[in-house]
Amino acid sequence: MSHIAMVAPPAHGHVNPSLPVVAELVARGHRVSYAVPAPFADTVARTGATPVVHATLMPDETAGEQWPSDPVAGMGLFLDEGIASTPLLATAFDGDRPDLFLADIGGYSARVLAHRWGRPLVQLSPARVAWEGYEADPAIVAMTAALGPALQEYRSRFAAWLAAEGVPLDVDTFTGRPPRSLVLVPRAMQPHADLVDEDRYTFVGPCLDERARREDWPASERPLVLVSLGSAYTDVPEFYRACFAAFGDLDRDVVVQVGAHVCLDALGPVPANTRVERWVPQLAVLGRASAFVTHAGMGGCSEGLWQGVPMVAVPQAVDQFDNAARLAELGVARYLPAEEVTPERLREALLSLDDPAVRERSAALRDELRAAGGAVRAADLVEAELR
Numbered sequence: 260m261s262h263i264a265m266v267a268p269p270a271h272g273h274v275n276p277s278l279p280v281v282a283e284l285v286a287r288g289h290r291v292s293y294a295v296p297a298p299f300a301d302t303v304a305r306t307g308a309t310p311v312v313h314a315t316l317m318p319d320e321t322a323g324e325q326w327p328s329d330p331v332a333g334m335g336l337f338l339d340e341g342i343a344s345t346p347l348l349a350t351a352f353d354g355d356r357p358d359l360f361l362a363d364i365g366g367y368s369a370r371v372l373a374h375r376w377g378r379p380l381v382q383l384s385p386a387r388v389a390w391e392g393y394e395a396d397p398a399i400v401a402m403t404a405a406l407g408p409a410l411q412e413y414r415s416r417f418a419a420w421l422a423a424e425g426v427p428l429d430v431d432t433f434t435g436r437p438p439r440s441l442v443l444v445p446r447a448m449q450p451h452a453d454l455v456d457e458d459r460y461t462f463v464g465p466c467l468d469e470r471a472r473r474e475d476w477p478a479s480e481r482p483l484v485l486v487s488l489g490s491a492y493t494d495v496p497e498f499y500r501a502c503f504a505a506f507g508d509l510d511r512d513v514v515v516q517v518g519a520h521v522c523l524d525a526l527g528p529v530p531a532n533t534r535v536e537r538w539v540p541q542l543a544v545l546g547r548a549s550a551f552v553t554h555a556g557m558g559g560c561s562e563g564l565w566q567g568v569p570m571v572a573v574p575q576a577v578d579q580f581d582n583a584a585r586l587a588e589l590g591v592a593r594y595l596p597a598e599e600v601t602p603e604r605l606r607e608a609l610l611s612l613d614d615p616a617v618r619e620r621s622a623a624l625r626d627e628l629r630a631a632g633g634a635v636r637a638a639d640l641v642e643a644e645l646r
Contacts, residue, residue: 265361291309444557556578
């Protein structure tokens with residue numbers, strides 16, 4: 260039995276994708292410690308892992324705290340968390356050092372401690388990964404230039420921390436090129452997948468099969484539409500009102516998940532065919548759905564593709580714009596920019612999904628995704644690193 264330590268920042272999109280892999284490793288007899296702040300301790304414990312609870316500087320999603328919309332500010336939070344959590348986890352694990360570290364893409368302290376103690380590290384990536392030559396990609400160059408001095412200040416601070424920790428890596432290598440990575444997103448969502456280093460990265464796909472067995476949602480007598488903007492960027496009552504106007508008179512059942520931040524009174528009258536919820540078991544609802552109106556976060560994209568559900572992608576922030584464009588390129592979604600949302604455009608986009616070609620493509624990608632191996636293959640590859 261090996262001791263494995265998992266490190267992830269306290270956000271649903273960073274903790275949840277790893278949980279089926281952790282549960283599979285526990286089921287195989289490994290002892291897994293999961294370093295995580297208190298709000299996620301019970302969730303982690305349900306996998307059979309032991310929560311190693313530590314203080315955090317990051318927003319508490321379970322208490323309704325919101326993430327910054329500025330991308331550099333968001334990256335800075337992950338860096339601050341890494342700087343603050345490394346000494347805490349060093350103390351927590353020093354008397355019981357793990358045989359291997361697992362790390363989310365934001366679990367910076369895991370890579371620092373793996374280097375310090377000479378332990379192998381495997382990244383569990385819930386996002387797209389670097390491809391050979393990505394630094395010269397025009398879109399990456401333009402994005403870097405647009406972020407300007409704030410990005411340079413962030414990189415300087417990051418480099419100073421790595422130097423202080425004795426980690427002989429530049430910032431791009433540390434954050435973007437782990438020694439080994441298991442990619443928990445659909446390969447179809449990866450830009451330039453043919454240029455990804457297959458010795459470093461293995462696409463096992465989202466590990467959703469265990470959740471699919473646990474979660475349930477009642478069947479609908481009519482086609483079901485799910486509307487959800489995830490957990491972070493949800494305080495947009497005007498968007499939900501546009502959905503009510505767009506779908507309220509259709510012969511469909513509509514489920515609208517609004518998250519923790521929006522004031523329900525700001526939504527106005529709810530149509531008779533629509534059900535508003537703070538939170539739903541999204542994967543289970545998608546298993547009953549015929550269409551998904553999504554912000555195109557990678558978790559939502561993966562779940563929509565896993566269930567073979569055509570999508571209307573309305574990105575709100577960060578990587579969602581690229582994800583939405585990729586879904587449209589794959590032929591399984593309509594991309595509707597948030598600033599162009601009107602009831603008419605939403606309705607038009609939804610109805611356009613009733614296309615045999617869209618449904619056939621969605622079914623083909625669903626089958627491809629489920630064949631990637633998921634948690635079982637991920638656990639196999641972690642064990643290979645242990646050997």
